Amino acid sequence: MPELESNDLPDADLAALSSQRSNTRETERAVQMFGVLYQRHSGALLMFVVGRSRSSDCDDAVQSVWLKAWQNVNAFRTGSFRAWLFGIARNHLIDEARRKKSVPLAEGASVVHGEHMDPAASLLDEERRQSFSECLEQLTQRERSVVIAIVAGTDYSEVSAQLKIDKNAAYKTMHYARAKLSACMQRKVG
Amino acid sequence: MNLPSLEIPAKSDELADWLESQLLGEQLRALVAELMAMHPSDGQQDSLQEVIGGSRADLLDNGLGALSREQMLCLLRQPTLLLDLQECVLVEGGSYWQQKLDGGASRGTQVDKHWRLLEQALTPEPLATVAPRSPWYQRPLWVSLATAAAVLIAVFAGQHLMSPAVQPSIPTWGWSGDDSLANEMPSPDYLRRLAGQAREWFNKRPVDQVALAERIAQFRLGCTRLITSEHPALADEDQQWLRERCQMWARDIDTHLASAESASDADSVLQARAAMDATVNRLADAMEARADAL
Numbered sequence: 001m002p003e004l005e006s007n008d009l010p011d012a013d014l015a016a017l018s019s020q021r022s023n024t025r026e027t028e029r030a031v032q033m034f035g036v037l038y039q040r041h042s043g044a045l046l047m048f049v050v051g052r053s054r055s056s057d058c059d060d061a062v063q064s065v066w067l068k069a070w071q072n073v074n075a076f077r078t079g080s081f082r083a084w085l086f087g088i089a090r091n092h093l094i095d096e097a098r099r100k101k102s103v104p105l106a107e108g109a110s111v112v113h114g115e116h117m118d119p120a121a122s123l124l125d126e127e128r129r130q131s132f133s134e135c136l137e138q139l140t141q142r143e144r145s146v147v148i149a150i151v152a153g154t155d156y157s158e159v160s161a162q163l164k165i166d167k168n169a170a171y172k173t174m175h176y177a178r179a180k181l182s183a184c185m186q187r188k189v190g
Numbered sequence: 191m192n193l194p195s196l197e198i199p200a201k202s203d204e205l206a207d208w209l210e211s212q213l214l215g216e217q218l219r220a221l222v223a224e225l226m227a228m229h230p231s232d233g234q235q236d237s238l239q240e241v242i243g244g245s246r247a248d249l250l251d252n253g254l255g256a257l258s259r260e261q262m263l264c265l266l267r268q269p270t271l272l273l274d275l276q277e278c279v280l281v282e283g284g285s286y287w288q289q290k291l292d293g294g295a296s297r298g299t300q301v302d303k304h305w306r307l308l309e310q311a312l313t314p315e316p317l318a319t320v321a322p323r324s325p326w327y328q329r330p331l332w333v334s335l336a337t338a339a340a341v342l343i344a345v346f347a348g349q350h351l352m353s354p355a356v357q358p359s360i361p362t363w364g365w366s367g368d369d370s371l372a373n374e375m376p377s378p379d380y381l382r383r384l385a386g387q388a389r390e391w392f393n394k395r396p397v398d399q400v401a402l403a404e405r406i407a408q409f410r411l412g413c414t415r416l417i418t419s420e421h422p423a424l425a426d427e428d429q430q431w432l433r434e435r436c437q438m439w440a441r442d443i444d445t446h447l448a449s450a451e452s453a454s455d456a457d458s459v460l461q462a463r464a465a466m467d468a469t470v471n472r473l474a475d476a477m478e479a480r481a482d483a484l
Contacts, residue, residue, distance in 0.1 A: 009460070016397040017456055029456065031312050038308070042301045043291045044280040051218040051276055059304070066308050078395075083281045124270070128223035132193075136227060148228050151195055153263040178196050186191040 006036050011081035019074035034070060041082050042066075048086055052093050052123040061096065065089045090123075097122035128189060135184035143177035150174055192217070195224035198266065205262050206254040213254075213276045214290055225269035238274040241265055251284045363390045365412030371419055380423040381432075381481035384416070385474040391466070399459050403450040406443060406466055413440045428480070435476060442469045 006014070017033040020026045042062075049061045068088050076084050136144055142163060149159045160170040194217040199208050212221055241264050242249060248256035257265075265271050279287045291297075364387050365371070375383070391409055396402040416436045421429045446469065449462040 012395055013397055013460065016395070020398060031309065034312070035305070035309070038305055042304065043297055046297060046301060046304075047214055047218075047291065048277065048280060050216050051222075051273055053219075055216070059300075062304055063307060063311075066304070067311060070308075070312055080281055086277060086281065120270070123273075124226070125219050125223035128220055129226045132195075132224045132227035147196070150200070151198055151225070151228055152267065153198075153259065155200060178193070181196065182191045182193055185193060189191075 006033060009033075009036070011037060011040070012076070012078060015073050015076040015081060018070070034073065037069075037073075037081065038066065041085055044082055045085055045089060048089055049093070052090075053096075054125075057096070061089070061093060065092050068092065093123055094119045128185075131185060131188040132181075135181050135188065138184055139177055139180060143173055143180070146170055146173045147177045147181070193224060194221040195228065202259045205259060206257065209262055209265075210254050210290060213272065213279060214287075218272065218276060222269040222272055225266055225272075229267050229269065231268075231270075235268050236264070236271070238271050238278060241268070241271060242275075246278075250279065250282050251286060253286050253290075363393065364388060364409055365415050366408065371415070371421070375423055377424050377428060378481040378484045380421070381428075381477045381484070384432075385477035385481070387412075388470055388474040388477070391470045396463070397456065397459060399450060399453050402453075402459055402463055402466075403447060406447045406450055406462075409466075409470070410440065410443045410447060413443060428484070431480065435473065439469060439473045 009017075014033045014037050018030045018037065021030045045065060046058070046062055049058050049065070053061050065085065065088050069085055072088070136147070139147065142165075145163060146159055149162065150156070154162075156167050156170045156174075160167045163170070165173070194212065197208070199205050212218055239246070241261055242257065243261075245256045245258075245261065254262065265275060280291075365384065367387065388409075391405070394401075394405060396405050413436050417433055417440070421432060424432065443466070446462055446466040449465065450459065453459040453462055
């Protein structure tokens, strides 16, 4: 029977071997097995965390999640290791958002206390949402209508018909609106 | 400043590729926030499954090209669903998505950096939950089997001889369960039930020598029970067939138990387990085939 390579082992076996650390030799092997799990799932975890946290917090969040996974890997038995890992990540990110207590918002906006937030909502970029909303308000009615219609998938022909402007005017309106929004967001969130 | 929501392609054939790059990119959070500003939620929202519907399997195998333009625009109008979609493809997606994920060069550098830091932080502290070696493991094979079989037969054949306070360590899964030999059913169902109970072997996947040897021994006890029990649900020739097969399988199981006990490293433990897996599948398949022939 061919010797089993660690890269061929299913996640459940790697997790079980990662939890065997009764002596130095076993621990070295456990780290090696955990490293295989890391290789398989690190890219996906990084994207999951990037989609739910500030870029400045990502590195720390990823490290914390992997450490928690190492500390609790003996609790993983069956099912998707990646889903289990994402559960750890989600809980960590929500806890961090709550710990921070408040979400810094753009000037003039009200402060939202993290502890009263829906857990999933705490992972959203409320600052950017608020800022973008305010920047949209600074556009003219026509500019705002064109932007929202184009982003919603309406093509320029239909937009020009709805707004009773010619197509070139629709293109120019979108161009100016884009520039204004970009400048406004640059001022608000850098 | 880059605003990803304003970069949504107008052309349908570009929308799927663009949205995939967003799901696996670094701007997803920004995209969701901007879209939320443009499409404020009124509390009513579809679930991801309601939007992608029957396209789910195709999407997981082949990417967002499986979705219609309207489905993708629906996701963009309910932007928090993009996070659900991202999680769905990351957890359940096939090789299509894994290859896309592996293709990010800058991500690779970041991942490598994280590992270097993480490896330093992994300390060699023993876990409290690691099972200590069981003293019974030190006995010769025939002593442990004979002793356990004697206890098993005593319990099943003469429960009235035992004090209610006695609690033998008899396995409760597979063929050793209390109702595993319930006889009030047709012969084919009885055999299929035995096959299903045999496959309970796969409910636990031991990876250390002690746990594997113990589990094989438990299965072997169940085999003894089948050999020594009556099976009124079966005709005489089927009972004989079952006993003969069990005796044959018992010899294979004894070999696997010896392999597990003599395993010198994790790889050989897993090899012994794989051999036991094959035997369990073989015997369960044989029972099911016999049931089908009845």
